[in-house]
Amino acid sequence: MTQRYDQKEWDVVIIGAGIAGLTASIYLARAGQSVLVLDKGANPGGRAMSNEMAESRVNLGGHALYKSALPILREVGVEPAGGTPKTTGAFVFKQADGSNKVLPLGQLLLGSFLKWQEKTQLLRFYAKLRKIDAAALHKVRLQDYLASELSSTRVRNAVLALVRVATYCDAPQLLSAGAVVEQLGQAQVMYVDGGWQSLVNRLTEQALQAGVSIRPRSLAREVGGSAPSMTVELKDGTRLTARRVISTAGPAETLALLSPSLTAAEAAIYERLVPVRAACLDLVVSGMPQPKTRFVLGADYPWYYSNHSAVASLSDNPAREVVHVMKYLPVSNETDPAQDERELEGFLDLIQPGWRKHVVQRRFLPRMLVSHAVADAASGGLSGRPGTAVQGRPGMYVAGDWVGPSGMLLNASLASAREAARCIIDGEDTVKEGMHRGA
Known part of the structure; x- marks a missing residue:
């Protein structure tokens, strides 16, 4: 399919051809928008390649794909194939003498390593997990919540191991307990046949079929103006015009692109994010x-x-x-x-x-x-993350694993990409920028 990069104005220019950028482009192009996706690499994919x-x-x-991400992927024409890993496994504990012990999960519950009271703590914690009001825990640090629920250090560490594998994050002193409870309640994961490149390839196919233009080796240097007249300048000096812009780069990279810069108050929500x-x-x-x-x-x-x-x-x-x-x-x-x-x-x-x-x-x-961001308790968990619309810059949107109130990791990227596209399609530049829908 022949792609054009030289048209005078685009409805939307998207910075970044990772999963978030490609997903947003498909929604927009299918709604009749002219879309150009820029990527600094030679091929689409970003960290998903x-x-x-x-x-x-x-x-x-x-990489593991939560099955709760499948509805959005299916909306954009992607049906991943793969398998679900079994729930069996083992833990490594450090013993009193400093040696390490590999303990199969079944032995953790049935063997003598844990005392009866510790087994009871672990079983009760998981029995009530789905009944917990996560919303009440968004501003509570995971470290504090687990200390109040589990008196056994060994049980807490076993739970933290499962938290790490679900969130990829080892920061219980920062993590929102509410965000963790929501994440632990997600459906099963799957490992994707062909690696995540197969997701990227399918998204790229769907984007091209919808009429999206994808321009590789195009590093964005500056984004100026506001809707409906915006400019994107590339490192090579090329100057593009667009009615709207979506950045799927990280928060620091996105801030660096904006000209003029956001005010200190507007930039604060991005600068506080911890990767x-x-x-x-x-x-x-x-x-x-x-x-x-x-x-x-x-x-x-x-x-x-x-x-x-x-x-x-x-x-x-x-x-x-x-x-x-x-x-x-x-x-x-x-x-x-x-x-x-x-x-x-x-x-x-x-x-x-x-x-x-x-x-x-x-x-x-x-x-x-x-x-790009820990879902931290100090900011209120997932609901404290930046929204898709950038405060102070009408027409500028963001999407990625650090954006919006829905999900973590890939789920957040997909949800924020869909929401950014929806805002543009519905013409919601007058919505209070920087706030997610429903805030």
């Missing part, structure tokens, strides 16, 4: 020494191990498997990447002794960006 490694499709760290990162060791292996060990979490450590090939098709070679190992990093980012890599290798030595002989190809990503 997968790389070819040893005949396998390998995501940038371990979430992980150290990721991605492996393509020829089997593993302990093939039945497919999923392990650190209880006393922020560790994650999962064999994604156990349920998803990720390689052309049936003898190859894709394994992801991660360390959820503290929000202070005060860690040594070399030490983080050694720590993950030691984790593998514990649960998969002899794993190095099975590695076909490996990649270490020391500070992979997982999300």
